[in-house]
Amino acid sequence: TGGRREHLVWILLLLGFFLLGAALFGVVFKTISGGQNVQFLPILYCGLLALLALIFISFRQADERESRRKEREYLEESLARQDAYIYSLSGLKQELQEMNRELQDTMGAVGGLLACGREEEALRRLEQFDGELERFGTFAVYTANDGVNGAVTKAVQDCRRDGVRFTYRIMGSVGRFSSPDLGILLCNLLDNAREGSLKAPGKPSVDLAITNFRGYLRCTLENTVNRDLLESNPGFGTDKDDKINHGFGIKSIRRIVELYDGASKSELICRENGWVLRQELLLGFPRTERFKSPQESEKAAGDHGISGV
The missing domain is CATH 3.30.565.10 (Histidine kinase-like ATPase, C-terminal domain)
Known part of the structure; x- marks a missing residue:
């Protein structure tokens, strides 16, 4: 509804500008050709200037409205992205707890292997755990x-x-x-x-x-x-x-x-x-x-x- 109303206003403004311009052109033409319509010339001239000013102001207001709309959309998108990051942080705590448990289990297993003198198996277990850490790629x-x-x-x-x-x-x-x-x-x-x-x-x-x-x-x-x-x-x-x-x-x-x-x-x-x-x-x-x-x-x-x- 707002868009239709704005389009209608622009159509009326342009139509008025066209009519005033046509009338002004007609009066000037008759004046030059010897007519007696000189008294209407200042009125039409002032009306044309007023309409031009109105069109300029309308353009400025439309531009400001569009700028505010885009800024509002930008802020809404920024808030949405921020909410998404904040929401993702809540799941990171659980990942960190899981990683802590796996670290404790791995260190326990490595300690047991080292106590039995099985250094190569302990090294392989650490390398395996290092690869598993890649799935914890998040940071908070x-x-x-x-x-x-x-x-x-x-x-x-x-x-x-x-x-x-x-x-x-x-x-x-x-x-x-x-x-x-x-x-x-x-x-x-x-x-x-x-x-x-x-x-x-x-x-x-x-x-x-x-x-x-x-x-x-x-x-x-x-x-x-x-x-x-x-x-x-x-x-x-x-x-x-x-x-x-x-x-x-x-x-x-x-x-x-x-x-x-x-x-x-x-x-x-x-x-x-x-x-x-x-x-x-x-x-x-x-x-x-x-x-x-x-x-x-x-x-x-x-x-x-x-x-x-």
């Missing part, structure tokens, strides 16, 4: 925030696949924030960092650190970059072919930073192994937590520091 990060868990777990898997060295340290009070917000924020940051590092010369690397800082959650992200490519794109706009359906990641990052009264900055740093893009984001703790002092914020219940490479 566990913090007090499911969104962080899903985003970092995804980054670990993506970086392993692409050959990117990824290190992370999560020491901040992530449990106080909305899981979807932190998940979308980190997914976009880490995806952009990984893609940027792949375009850099040398070994690609990404480093993430999340800490508490004076009543804020501080997210610091560093990744190797191609300096020339970055300087040619200072606005961090998308360089993908489909620019209409991409580019919402940075908008989502800015929206979430503003939502938590935060701030962000980025700088290009020269390191021994090349150029690195350093991004730092500060997110204010939710208002229900603002009454706590910075010292208390450093000791958030339920948040445990983790790190990995």
Whole structure:
């Protein structure tokens, strides 16, 4: 119904533009040929300008609506992907428990074989167990925030696949924030960092650190970059072919930073192994937590520091 109504409005606007244009052309033609319709010329001219302005405004509104619709779809897809990662994490605990049981059984069997002096059989048993570990190819990060868990777990898997060295340290009070917000924020940051590092010369690397800082959650992200490519794109706009359906990641990052009264900055740093893009984001703790002092914020219940490479 909304689409039909919008199409009807456009048809009426174009029809009005055509009629006014035809009338204006007729009046001008009669005026030039000696007619007496000069008094209608300003009215028709102003009407034509008003209709042009109306068409321009309608185009702007339609473009904004389409942009909001695509951004909403992007956010929904991001949430769906994040939910899928979070759901997959629940099954990893069972896999880890199963792997732990198999490890204990294997170590017991190997110990028995070694005690009997059967070293070759013990070695074969260890090699067999090493092959069985391949089916436990999943990896999971566990913090007090499911969104962080899903985003970092995804980054670990993506970086392993692409050959990117990824290190992370999560020491901040992530449990106080909305899981979807932190998940979308980190997914976009880490995806952009990984893609940027792949375009850099040398070994690609990404480093993430999340800490508490004076009543804020501080997210610091560093990744190797191609300096020339970055300087040619200072606005961090998308360089993908489909620019209409991409580019919402940075908008989502800015929206979430503003939502938590935060701030962000980025700088290009020269390191021994090349150029690195350093991004730092500060997110204010939710208002229900603002009454706590910075010292208390450093000791958030339920948040445990983790790190990995």
